[in-house]
Amino acid sequence: MTTKKLTTSAMIASIAEEGQATIPAPFGHALVELAKKHNDIVGMSADLAAYTDLHIFSREFPERFYQMGMAEQLLMSAAAGLAREGATPFVTTYAVFAARRAYDFICMAIAEEKLNVKIICALPGLTTGYGPSHQATEDIAIFRGMPNMTIIDPCDAIDIQQAIPAIYEHEGPVYMRLLRGKVPVILDRFPDYRFEVGKAKLLADGHQALIISTGLMTMRAIQARDLLEKEGISVAILHSPTIKPLDEATICREAEKRNCLVITAENHTVIGGLGEAVASALMRNGIFRPFRQVGLPDRFLDAGALPTLHDRYEISARSLASNIASWINQ
Known part of the structure; x- marks a missing residue:
């Protein structure tokens, strides 16, 4: 029996099994559809829009997209400011950067004030092979201890598509783990399923x-x-x-x-x-x-x-x- 040789690209490959149905960038497309109905939605990222599927939103609504550079603390603080002015920021970065680097800013600027900021983070847990610097294996534990923070972990593209409008309607800060790129579809086997916060x-x-x-x-x-x-x-x-x-x-x-x-x-x-x-x-x-x-x-x-x-x-x-x-x- 021969085993298929894995290349370096497998470190960042889709988590889909071979031949499994996928939907490309379900978060980005769902956010665009939602933003067409709600002018308060803005997109923000720390130089990672293309790697969190937020680039789809930035192309559709360039005037509502804010690229904050490699400064996650600034990203979260700016999102808090926009939320105070009535916007609903959807903020993206990698989960390691939100949980480890920007924790205090999320806690003090967003969670304590119960602001309507939705933090959407890619590479949760073991969804990248690039080692501990990128593997957010403890992000849920970190955010579970933060008062006022809702934590969402969708399982596939359908879950993501349904979660985005639901967390928009939910008042207060949300941390959502993001499956990005070509995301597997499995909940189509359960047609009665509906995501609810x-x-x-x-x-x-x-x-x-x-x-x-x-x-x-x-x-x-x-x-x-x-x-x-x-x-x-x-x-x-x-x-x-x-x-x-x-x-x-x-x-x-x-x-x-x-x-x-x-x-x-x-x-x-x-x-x-x-x-x-x-x-x-x-x-x-x-x-x-x-x-x-x-x-x-x-x-x-x-x-x-x-x-x-x-x-x-x-x-x-x-x-x-x-x-x-x-x-x-x-």
């Missing part, structure tokens, strides 16, 4: 395990479920695109009615993200189930080709299915 949605039923997932890992959970079905293993999937505020009522209800293994899956360190939030919610509500976390390890990750790294850190569909099968069969 603060709501988790049951995508598939099952009785041997309940997977509570967010972001990229909901796509992997769906793919893993397909693999597990071939082995006669039945798992449910609860997609939680909002990390904060967490939909504790739905999570607790779905876990309580199934006396089975509960698994959380996230493209984020196992420290301070969805897994710990879910575990806390279940314990506080007196729901005790066997529990496993799938996520990235508490360390700085390697550089390399994304498919290799996803296998190495066990967030690929194949790894997820294999682990779930072994846990169920213990």
Whole structure:
């Protein structure tokens, strides 16, 4: 058996599986359509518009686009100022720069004042192979501790398309993790699905395990479920695109009615993200189930080709299915 040689481009390749349907730049196109209806929307970036799909907005509305240069602190402060004057800024950068470099400015200028700034950040978790300088593996943990901040982690292009108008209507600051470029489509398998801020949605039923997932890992959970079905293993999937505020009522209800293994899956360190939030919610509500976390390890990750790294850190569909099968069969 020969293995396809991975090139350097695989470090920044789409997360789509070979042959999987994709939609190009769903965020950029959704924002343009929204901005046609709402004149208060402005786009802002720190020299990364072309790498966060905001260039589509800048071409359509050049007079409503602000290029702030490589100065994330200035970007967030300027967004706060525009929000105070009645604008609704959609601000883009890489997740590492928002979470690590501009945290204090977001906290003091935006979150404390509950300003209507939407922070949309590319390269969340392990969606780039360029090593720790670009891998925002701890961004959810950082922003979960910030009062007034809503945190969104969409799983595919459809989720992004539906999330953009929803977070516009939501009053207050939002941090959204962005899948950029050619973004996979998987929620088309669930035609009744609708994104709602603060709501988790049951995508598939099952009785041997309940997977509570967010972001990229909901796509992997769906793919893993397909693999597990071939082995006669039945798992449910609860997609939680909002990390904060967490939909504790739905999570607790779905876990309580199934006396089975509960698994959380996230493209984020196992420290301070969805897994710990879910575990806390279940314990506080007196729901005790066997529990496993799938996520990235508490360390700085390697550089390399994304498919290799996803296998190495066990967030690929194949790894997820294999682990779930072994846990169920213990």
